[in-house]
Amino acid sequence: MSDFRIVVLASGGGTNLQAILDTLHGRGGIEVVGVGSDKPGARALERAAAAAVETAVFPRTDYADRAARDAAMADWIESRGADLVVLAGYMQLLSDGFIGRFRNRVVNIHPALLPSFPGLDAIGQALAAGVHVTGVTVHFVDEGVDTGPPLARRQVPVPAGGDREELEAAIHAVEHELYPQAIRMIAEGRVRIDADDPRVVAIDD
Ligand code: GAR
Numbered sequence: 114m115s116d117f118r119i120v121v122l123a124s125g126g127g128t129n130l131q132a133i134l135d136t137l138h139g140r141g142g143i144e145v146v147g148v149g150s151d152k153p154g155a156r157a158l159e160r161a162a163a164a165a166v167e168t169a170v171f172p173r174t175d176y177a178d179r180a181a182r183d184a185a186m187a188d189w190i191e192s193r194g195a196d197l198v199v200l201a202g203y204m205q206l207l208s209d210g211f212i213g214r215f216r217n218r219v220v221n222i223h224p225a226l227l228p229s230f231p232g233l234d235a236i237g238q239a240l241a242a243g244v245h246v247t248g249v250t251v252h253f254v255d256e257g258v259d260t261g262p263p264l265a266r267r268q269v270p271v272p273a274g275g276d277r278e279e280l281e282a283a284i285h286a287v288e289h290e291l292y293p294q295a296i297r298m299i300a301e302g303r304v305r306i307d308a309d310d311p312r313v314v315a316i317d318d
Contacts, residue, residue, distance in 0.1 A: 118146045120147040121199045123148060124152050127201065129202060130161065131160050131289075132289035132290075133201065136293040138166070143297070148168050149171060153172060183211040199296060200220065220253055223250045225248065250266050264298075
């Protein structure tokens with residue numbers, strides 16, 4: 114496979130970024146060529162630096178508005194030659210202009226079985242709803258909040274008693290496996306959004 118270049122955007126701890134660095138970066142033609150954040154102190158940036166991956170920070174307050182910030186971030190991502198933008202705990206909404214520039218080339222991981230529990234604190238939402246099973250979804254990003262077509266999903270049982278820390282740990286463990294697998298499938302060219310129905314994603318064996 115020829116080089117497949119990934120830029121990861123992350124706002125927080127970056128454990129999903131770490132899983133991507135540990136299992137994908139520099140293997141099978143996949144390269145993480147940049148890690149961007151809205152938060153100057155994000156632990157994810159330290160993880161990137163430790164892996165000698167270029168970093169960039171785009172704090173909202175440095176720009177006139179969100180569209181200007183996203184335009185600067187998109188310019189940087191293009192300058193890195195990215196084939197795919199991977200959101201890994203990036204907790205900002207992306208503007209329509211950004212999504213338009215990377216149509217069908219932005220993926221996100223969400224800690225619930227979408228379309229259930231979109232938006233913030235999906236784990237808390239699942240616990241409050243009292244469901245017995247929640248999970249993880251990897252999806253393409255469109256202009257809505259967690260509305261883009263899913264390409265991978267896995268269930269996670271809610272522990273009896275509904276302990277939040279236990280559920281978070283179980284969800285993270287699944288994320289760290291599922292996200293690299295899904296990204297690898299995209300890099301291998303096995304994932305196609307149906308031209309007639311963009312809600313439908315086909316995976317080739
Ligand atoms: C992950 O659990 C991810 O699913 C979630 O943020 C966490 C980031 O953890 N993303 C969302 O809720 C997006 N709506 P990490 O920084 O340790 O990878």
